[in-house]
Amino acid sequence: MKVLKVVAEGLTTSFRYPHFMQGIHPTFEMPPPATIYGLICSAMGEWIEPNGIEFAYHFSHKGSFDDVEHIHVLAPSTGDLPGTKTPKVLAGTVNPFKRSMLFKPKLVLYLNKPEWQCAFKSPFYPVVLGRSQDLFSYTSVSVLELEKAERAYFEHTIAPYKMMLRMGRGYVALMPRYLDYANGRQPTFARYVILNRRINNTEFIRYEDHPEYNNFLIDPTSPQIENAHLGLWFHNFVGEYDDQPSLA
Incomplete structure (x- = not known):
């Protein structure tokens, strides 16, 4: 499988949980698929058709910390301004909040394009990942031929939700999968396994009378650890997605 391999690096980033509005803005530990879609569109210069696009990634950072930001909340004031005929003006308050940040993030993105x-x-x-002020740089862009292998390790990525029962690692998060900008930014959400620790496929939990996973796409240029290279799970933005844990 021939893919585009893109390495992007920055100083800080944050992937805000969409349902937290005030007080605190925690961050996802991995970029949601919708964020990857926005990154692709910014490079292309337009909202591209999501059908047929598949991606995988490896995302790492050097640590996390909390920053303090503020939001200006505006509302119409009551009464006229003194000495004017202006019936109403906007008045507002400043609401401080904590935002969780990731330090020195690095994204290695694989695209089937x-x-x-x-x-x-x-x-x-401009290249951004996360907030509009989180500037990134593409430090490497190349075409790579992936290989198939019976052994692979997985780390610092998102895995399909159905793999949760196989791995016994990571944790599940409901993440934005796609934002439909042609339909008022209508969001689509899906569950993924955030895999923040390394696991070798030999550690996968096996179930009797169920098929095993023993054929993986790997990056042959990745570091070799215990006779295995980095394995890649490819995802899409639209279409069917198995969002249910299953042993089959």
Whole structure:
């Protein structure tokens, strides 16, 4: 399988939970699929058709910390301004809150679109990942031939939800999968396993009378650990997604 391999690095980033509005803004430990879609579109310069796009990634950082930000909450004031005929003006309050941040993040992104190499070498818009002020740089853009292998390790990525019962590692998070900008930014959510620790496929839990996973796509240029290379789970933005744990 030939893919586009993009390495992006920055100083800070934050992937806000969408249902936290005030007080505190925690961050996802891994970028949601919807964030990856936005990154792709910023390089291409337009909202591209999501059908047929598949991605995998390896995301790491050097630590986390809390920053303090503030939101200006505006509301119409009551009464006229003194000496004017203006009936109402906007008045507001400043609400401070804590935002969780990730320090020195690094994203290694794999896309099934090697023909997009030129777009990522000369992106249309500034490269950001997370907040609009979290500037990134593409430090490497190349085309890579993935290989299949019976052994692989997985780490610092998101796995399909159905793998939770196989791995016994990581934790489940409901993440934005896709934002439909042609339909008022209608969001789609899905559950994924955030895998923040390394696991070798030899450690997968096996169930009697159920097929085993023994054929993986790997990055042959990744570090070799215990005779295995980095395995990749590819995801999509739209279409069917098995969001139920299953042994079958």
